[in-house]
Amino acid sequence: MTMxxxxxxxxxxxxxxxxxxxxGPSASLRLAxxxxxxxxxxxSGIGDIxxxxxxxxxxxxxxxxxxxxxxxxxxxLALDLKNPTELDVIKKLIGKADxxxxxxxxxxxxxxxxxxxxxxxxNPQIIYGEITGxxxxxxxxxxxxxxxxxxxxxxxxxLNGDAEQPPMPFGLAVADMMAGAQLAQGILACLVRRGVxxxxxxxxxxxxxxxxxxxxxxxxxxLNEGKSPVRSSVHNAHAYLGAPYGIYRTKDGxxxxxxxxxxxxxHLLGCPEMTMYTDSSEWSTKRDEIKRILAAHLLHETTExxxxxLEPADYWCADVLSWDRLLKHEGFQTLxxxxxxxRSNGASLMTTRCPIRIDRAYMTSPKGSPRIGEHNEAILxxxxxx
Amino acid sequence: MKxxxxxxxxxxxxxxxGPSAALRLAxxxxxxxxxxxPGSxxxxxxxxxxxLMSDGDxxxxxxxxxxxxxYAANLKDxxxxxxxxxxxxxxxxxxxxxxxxxxxxLGLGYEDVKLMNPKIIYGSVTGYGKxxxxxxxxxxxxxxxxxxxxxxLNGNADQPPxxxxxxxxxxxTGAHLVQGILACLIRRGRxGVGGLIEVxxxxxxxxxxxxxxxxxLNDGGQPPVRSSVNNAHAYLGAPYGIYETADGxxxxxxxxxxxxxELLNCPALAAYSDPKSWFLQRDEIKRILVEHLLTxxxQxxxxxLEPADYWCADVLTWERLLAHEAFQELDMVQEISRPxxxxxxxxxxxxxxxxxxxxxxxxxxxxxxNNAKLEEEFHLVEPTAKGERQV
Numbered sequence: 001m002t003m004x005x006x007x008x009x010x011x012x013x014x015x016x017x018x019x020x021x022x023x024g025p026s027a028s029l030r031l032a033x034x035x036x037x038x039x040x041x042x043x044s045g046i047g048d049i050x051x052x053x054x055x056x057x058x059x060x061x062x063x064x065x066x067x068x069x070x071x072x073x074x075x076x077l078a079l080d081l082k083n084p085t086e087l088d089v090i091k092k093l094i095g096k097a098d099x100x101x102x103x104x105x106x107x108x109x110x111x112x113x114x115x116x117x118x119x120x121x122x123n124p125q126i127i128y129g130e131i132t133g134x135x136x137x138x139x140x141x142x143x144x145x146x147x148x149x150x151x152x153x154x155x156x157x158x159l160n161g162d163a164e165q166p167p168m169p170f171g172l173a174v175a176d177m178m179a180g181a182q183l184a185q186g187i188l189a190c191l192v193r194r195g196v197x198x199x200x201x202x203x204x205x206x207x208x209x210x211x212x213x214x215x216x217x218x219x220x221x222x223l224n225e226g227k228s229p230v231r232s233s234v235h236n237a238h239a240y241l242g243a244p245y246g247i248y249r250t251k252d253g254x255x256x257x258x259x260x261x262x263x264x265x266x267h268l269l270g271c272p273e274m275t276m277y278t279d280s281s282e283w284s285t286k287r288d289e290i291k292r293i294l295a296a297h298l299l300h301e302t303t304e305x306x307x308x309x310l311e312p313a314d315y316w317c318a319d320v321l322s323w324d325r326l327l328k329h330e331g332f333q334t335l336x337x338x339x340x341x342x343r344s345n346g347a348s349l350m351t352t353r354c355p356i357r358i359d360r361a362y363m364t365s366p367k368g369s370p371r372i373g374e375h376n377e378a379i380l381x382x383x384x385x386x
Numbered sequence: 387m388k389x390x391x392x393x394x395x396x397x398x399x400x401x402x403x404g405p406s407a408a409l410r411l412a413x414x415x416x417x418x419x420x421x422x423x424p425g426s427x428x429x430x431x432x433x434x435x436x437x438l439m440s441d442g443d444x445x446x447x448x449x450x451x452x453x454x455x456x457y458a459a460n461l462k463d464x465x466x467x468x469x470x471x472x473x474x475x476x477x478x479x480x481x482x483x484x485x486x487x488x489x490x491x492l493g494l495g496y497e498d499v500k501l502m503n504p505k506i507i508y509g510s511v512t513g514y515g516k517x518x519x520x521x522x523x524x525x526x527x528x529x530x531x532x533x534x535x536x537x538x539l540n541g542n543a544d545q546p547p548x549x550x551x552x553x554x555x556x557x558x559t560g561a562h563l564v565q566g567i568l569a570c571l572i573r574r575g576r577x578g579v580g581g582l583i584e585v586x587x588x589x590x591x592x593x594x595x596x597x598x599x600x601x602x603l604n605d606g607g608q609p610p611v612r613s614s615v616n617n618a619h620a621y622l623g624a625p626y627g628i629y630e631t632a633d634g635x636x637x638x639x640x641x642x643x644x645x646x647x648e649l650l651n652c653p654a655l656a657a658y659s660d661p662k663s664w665f666l667q668r669d670e671i672k673r674i675l676v677e678h679l680l681t682x683x684x685q686x687x688x689x690x691l692e693p694a695d696y697w698c699a700d701v702l703t704w705e706r707l708l709a710h711e712a713f714q715e716l717d718m719v720q721e722i723s724r725p726x727x728x729x730x731x732x733x734x735x736x737x738x739x740x741x742x743x744x745x746x747x748x749x750x751x752x753x754x755x756n757n758a759k760l761e762e763e764f765h766l767v768e769p770t771a772k773g774e775r776q777v
Contacts, residue, residue: 009573055621069600138715149699152637188568195575256532334518
């Protein structure tokens with residue numbers, strides 16, 4: 001079931017999004033998913049640099065597929081913010097907006113006269129969201145706020161991959177995605193408060209803080225234990241969890257095993273060697289030794305056979321699916337997780353939908369991403385009528 | 387004033403996904419009351435990393451449950467249930483992450499609760515949604531990662547699928563739940579209507595992959611191919627990755643291979659003048675870089691790349707990070723202690739509001755720590771006609 005626009009919770013909210021790439025735009029995408037009207041404010045001509053950031057060289061209708069997926073369900077207003085007349089246009093819009101988002105390096109919005117201190121004089125009730133790479137102070141404030149670089153500085157890469165490998169980054173933009181999610185949470189919380197007190201707010205998140213928060217469970221362990229994390233040398237899946245935690249090869253594929261008793265696993269899999277590890281503290285201290293035995297044993301049979309022994313016992317296990325197999329599976333299809341979005345000129349794209357369901361309905365929108373300045377005329381007319 | 391001051395959250399959830407959402411709501415000012423089983427409480431209390439415990443609970447539990455209260459109640463006992471139902475009438479938000487059907491059996495499903503409190507915002511976390519063949523599978527992070535395709539994006543091409551080595555599904559699901567709950571609180575402020583928010587680990591981890599999954603959905607279904615050389619992103623071209631140097635490591639993000647050739651004085655890279663080749667011949671280019679970067683220490687390379695604003699960074703361990711001024715400047719760590727116990731070091735909320743990080747020194751509660759106070763405050767134990775108190 002798809003929710004009507006009128007029922008979406010952020011119906012009537014106006015968001016001005018000055019941000020580029022992924023972190024800020026992923027936050028405004030979520031606000032758009034939940035019913036807000038999002039206007040991307042872009043530089044005339046070039047627009048959001050993400051338009052030309054291709055992944056695997058893929059583009060559609062002149063923009064990268066990356067751009068399309070992040071910016072569906074938004075409008076575009078292209079302006080030159082260094083031109084005083086066009087800056088005035090933006091200031092008028094700011095007067096009407098509920099939320100404003102930026103992710104420039106520190107100082108850029110100040111120079112344009114669009115910092116929170118400036119903006120709150122125009123609109124004291126505005127919620128002003130800001131993402132930086134590393135915060136506004138300290139020696140890293142001017143470093144490029146890019147996902148891989150933040151992962152690298154945050155210690156995250158020393159948790160991922162096997163022990164003998166160099167530090168291995170997480171293979172997706174996890175810092176961007178987390179920072180966007182944190183920003184959206186802060187903005188929404190301040191909108192809740194504004195409903196009660198009418199106060200606006202400045203909400204700040206950074207890629208570094210979001211990535212540290214993402215590590216909070218294990219970082220806390222380090223802070224109190226003082227020992228560096230040691231990745232497993234056998235199919236590492238979590239530096240702080242004992243055997244059998246990991247993904248293993250089988251005769252015909254792979255098998256994931258989460259936390260559980262090594263002894264019970266030995267019995268269920270018919271592997272007597274494992275049943276010897278009766279002291280559960282050894283599942284951590286002899287993690288790699290146990291995982292090696294398990295890795296050798298699991299190669300003997302197919303994934304399906306192992307699952308048929310483990311699942312009836314409710315042992316935490318799963319097949320390891322490629323997208324190809326996942327997308328064909330009823331478990332995926334039942335989610336109705338994809339939607340088609342279409343640009344005003346007909347160019348269309350399959351993408352995912354918002355992962356949140358409200359009142360048992362999905363929130364989708366057929367509206368594709370905007371071309372640069374596509375909505376200038378309409379928005380300028382609206383402003384003239386204000 | 388913290389933004390969610392005055393909001394009361396009853397959190398029935400355990401482990402990480404639900405409790406991490408409740409933690410963020412608490413950070414932002416909500417009053418969070420954990421509803422726990424008498425005696426053992428949240429199972430996470432006994433789930434330790436490296437056997438680290440503090441005052442009878444795992445350090446993990448302390449980390450996730452700081453700044454919350456605990457109300458111990460046996461939901462299968464009618465008297466306890468009646469008290470919880472009274473609490474529900476005072477609550478703004480409920481969070482639960484049981485397997486589908488559990489709350490319904492207790493008479494605490496959304497349809498039941500809505501009758502008790504029509505304005506309630508009810509947040510529900512499952513592993514795989516409430517329908518379909520996977521609905522009763524264990525909703526555990528690694529298993530969801532494994533079913534979602536995520537593990538085929540991580541690690542090098544010659545490795546088996548490599549999971550992301552943290553509870554990414556739990557963490558994203560918690561964040562999405564918070565987003566849905568807050569959006570519905572905003573709607574409630576406007577319309578007076580409550581709402582049901584449903585998230586699942588699987589949908590959230592698919593959303594986490596949305597950029598690359600969208601590419602797959604539109605490129606004719608080609609499988610992702612991880613780099614065989616220092617993979618960092620299956621869909622990005624050279625030089626994207628972390629490389630070994632003479633004394634450590636260097637991270638290189640997206641950027642011109644030609645520019646890199648000039649800056650690093652590596653003529654072999656100059657041959658790749660067509661930007662499309664940076665993706666198509668990714669591994670070949672990265673192999674040249676691997677050889678070349680080994681010849682100098684990390685700082686030597688940074689000294690050349692940073693002044694040119696080429697996207698690069700050192701690769702820090704926590705030890706080096708925590709000693710760094712840039713980390714200290716963030717003020718991300720706080721000490722919290724339960725009365726009578728040693729203080730423990732815990733991270734803070736990553737969001738700043740009006741330039742300030744929301745703070746609280748409230749420790750993770752003992753099971754049932756706040757029963758007496760909550761029973762009095764919300765009049766959970768009604769005087770009978772004779773003036774005696776029901777047990």
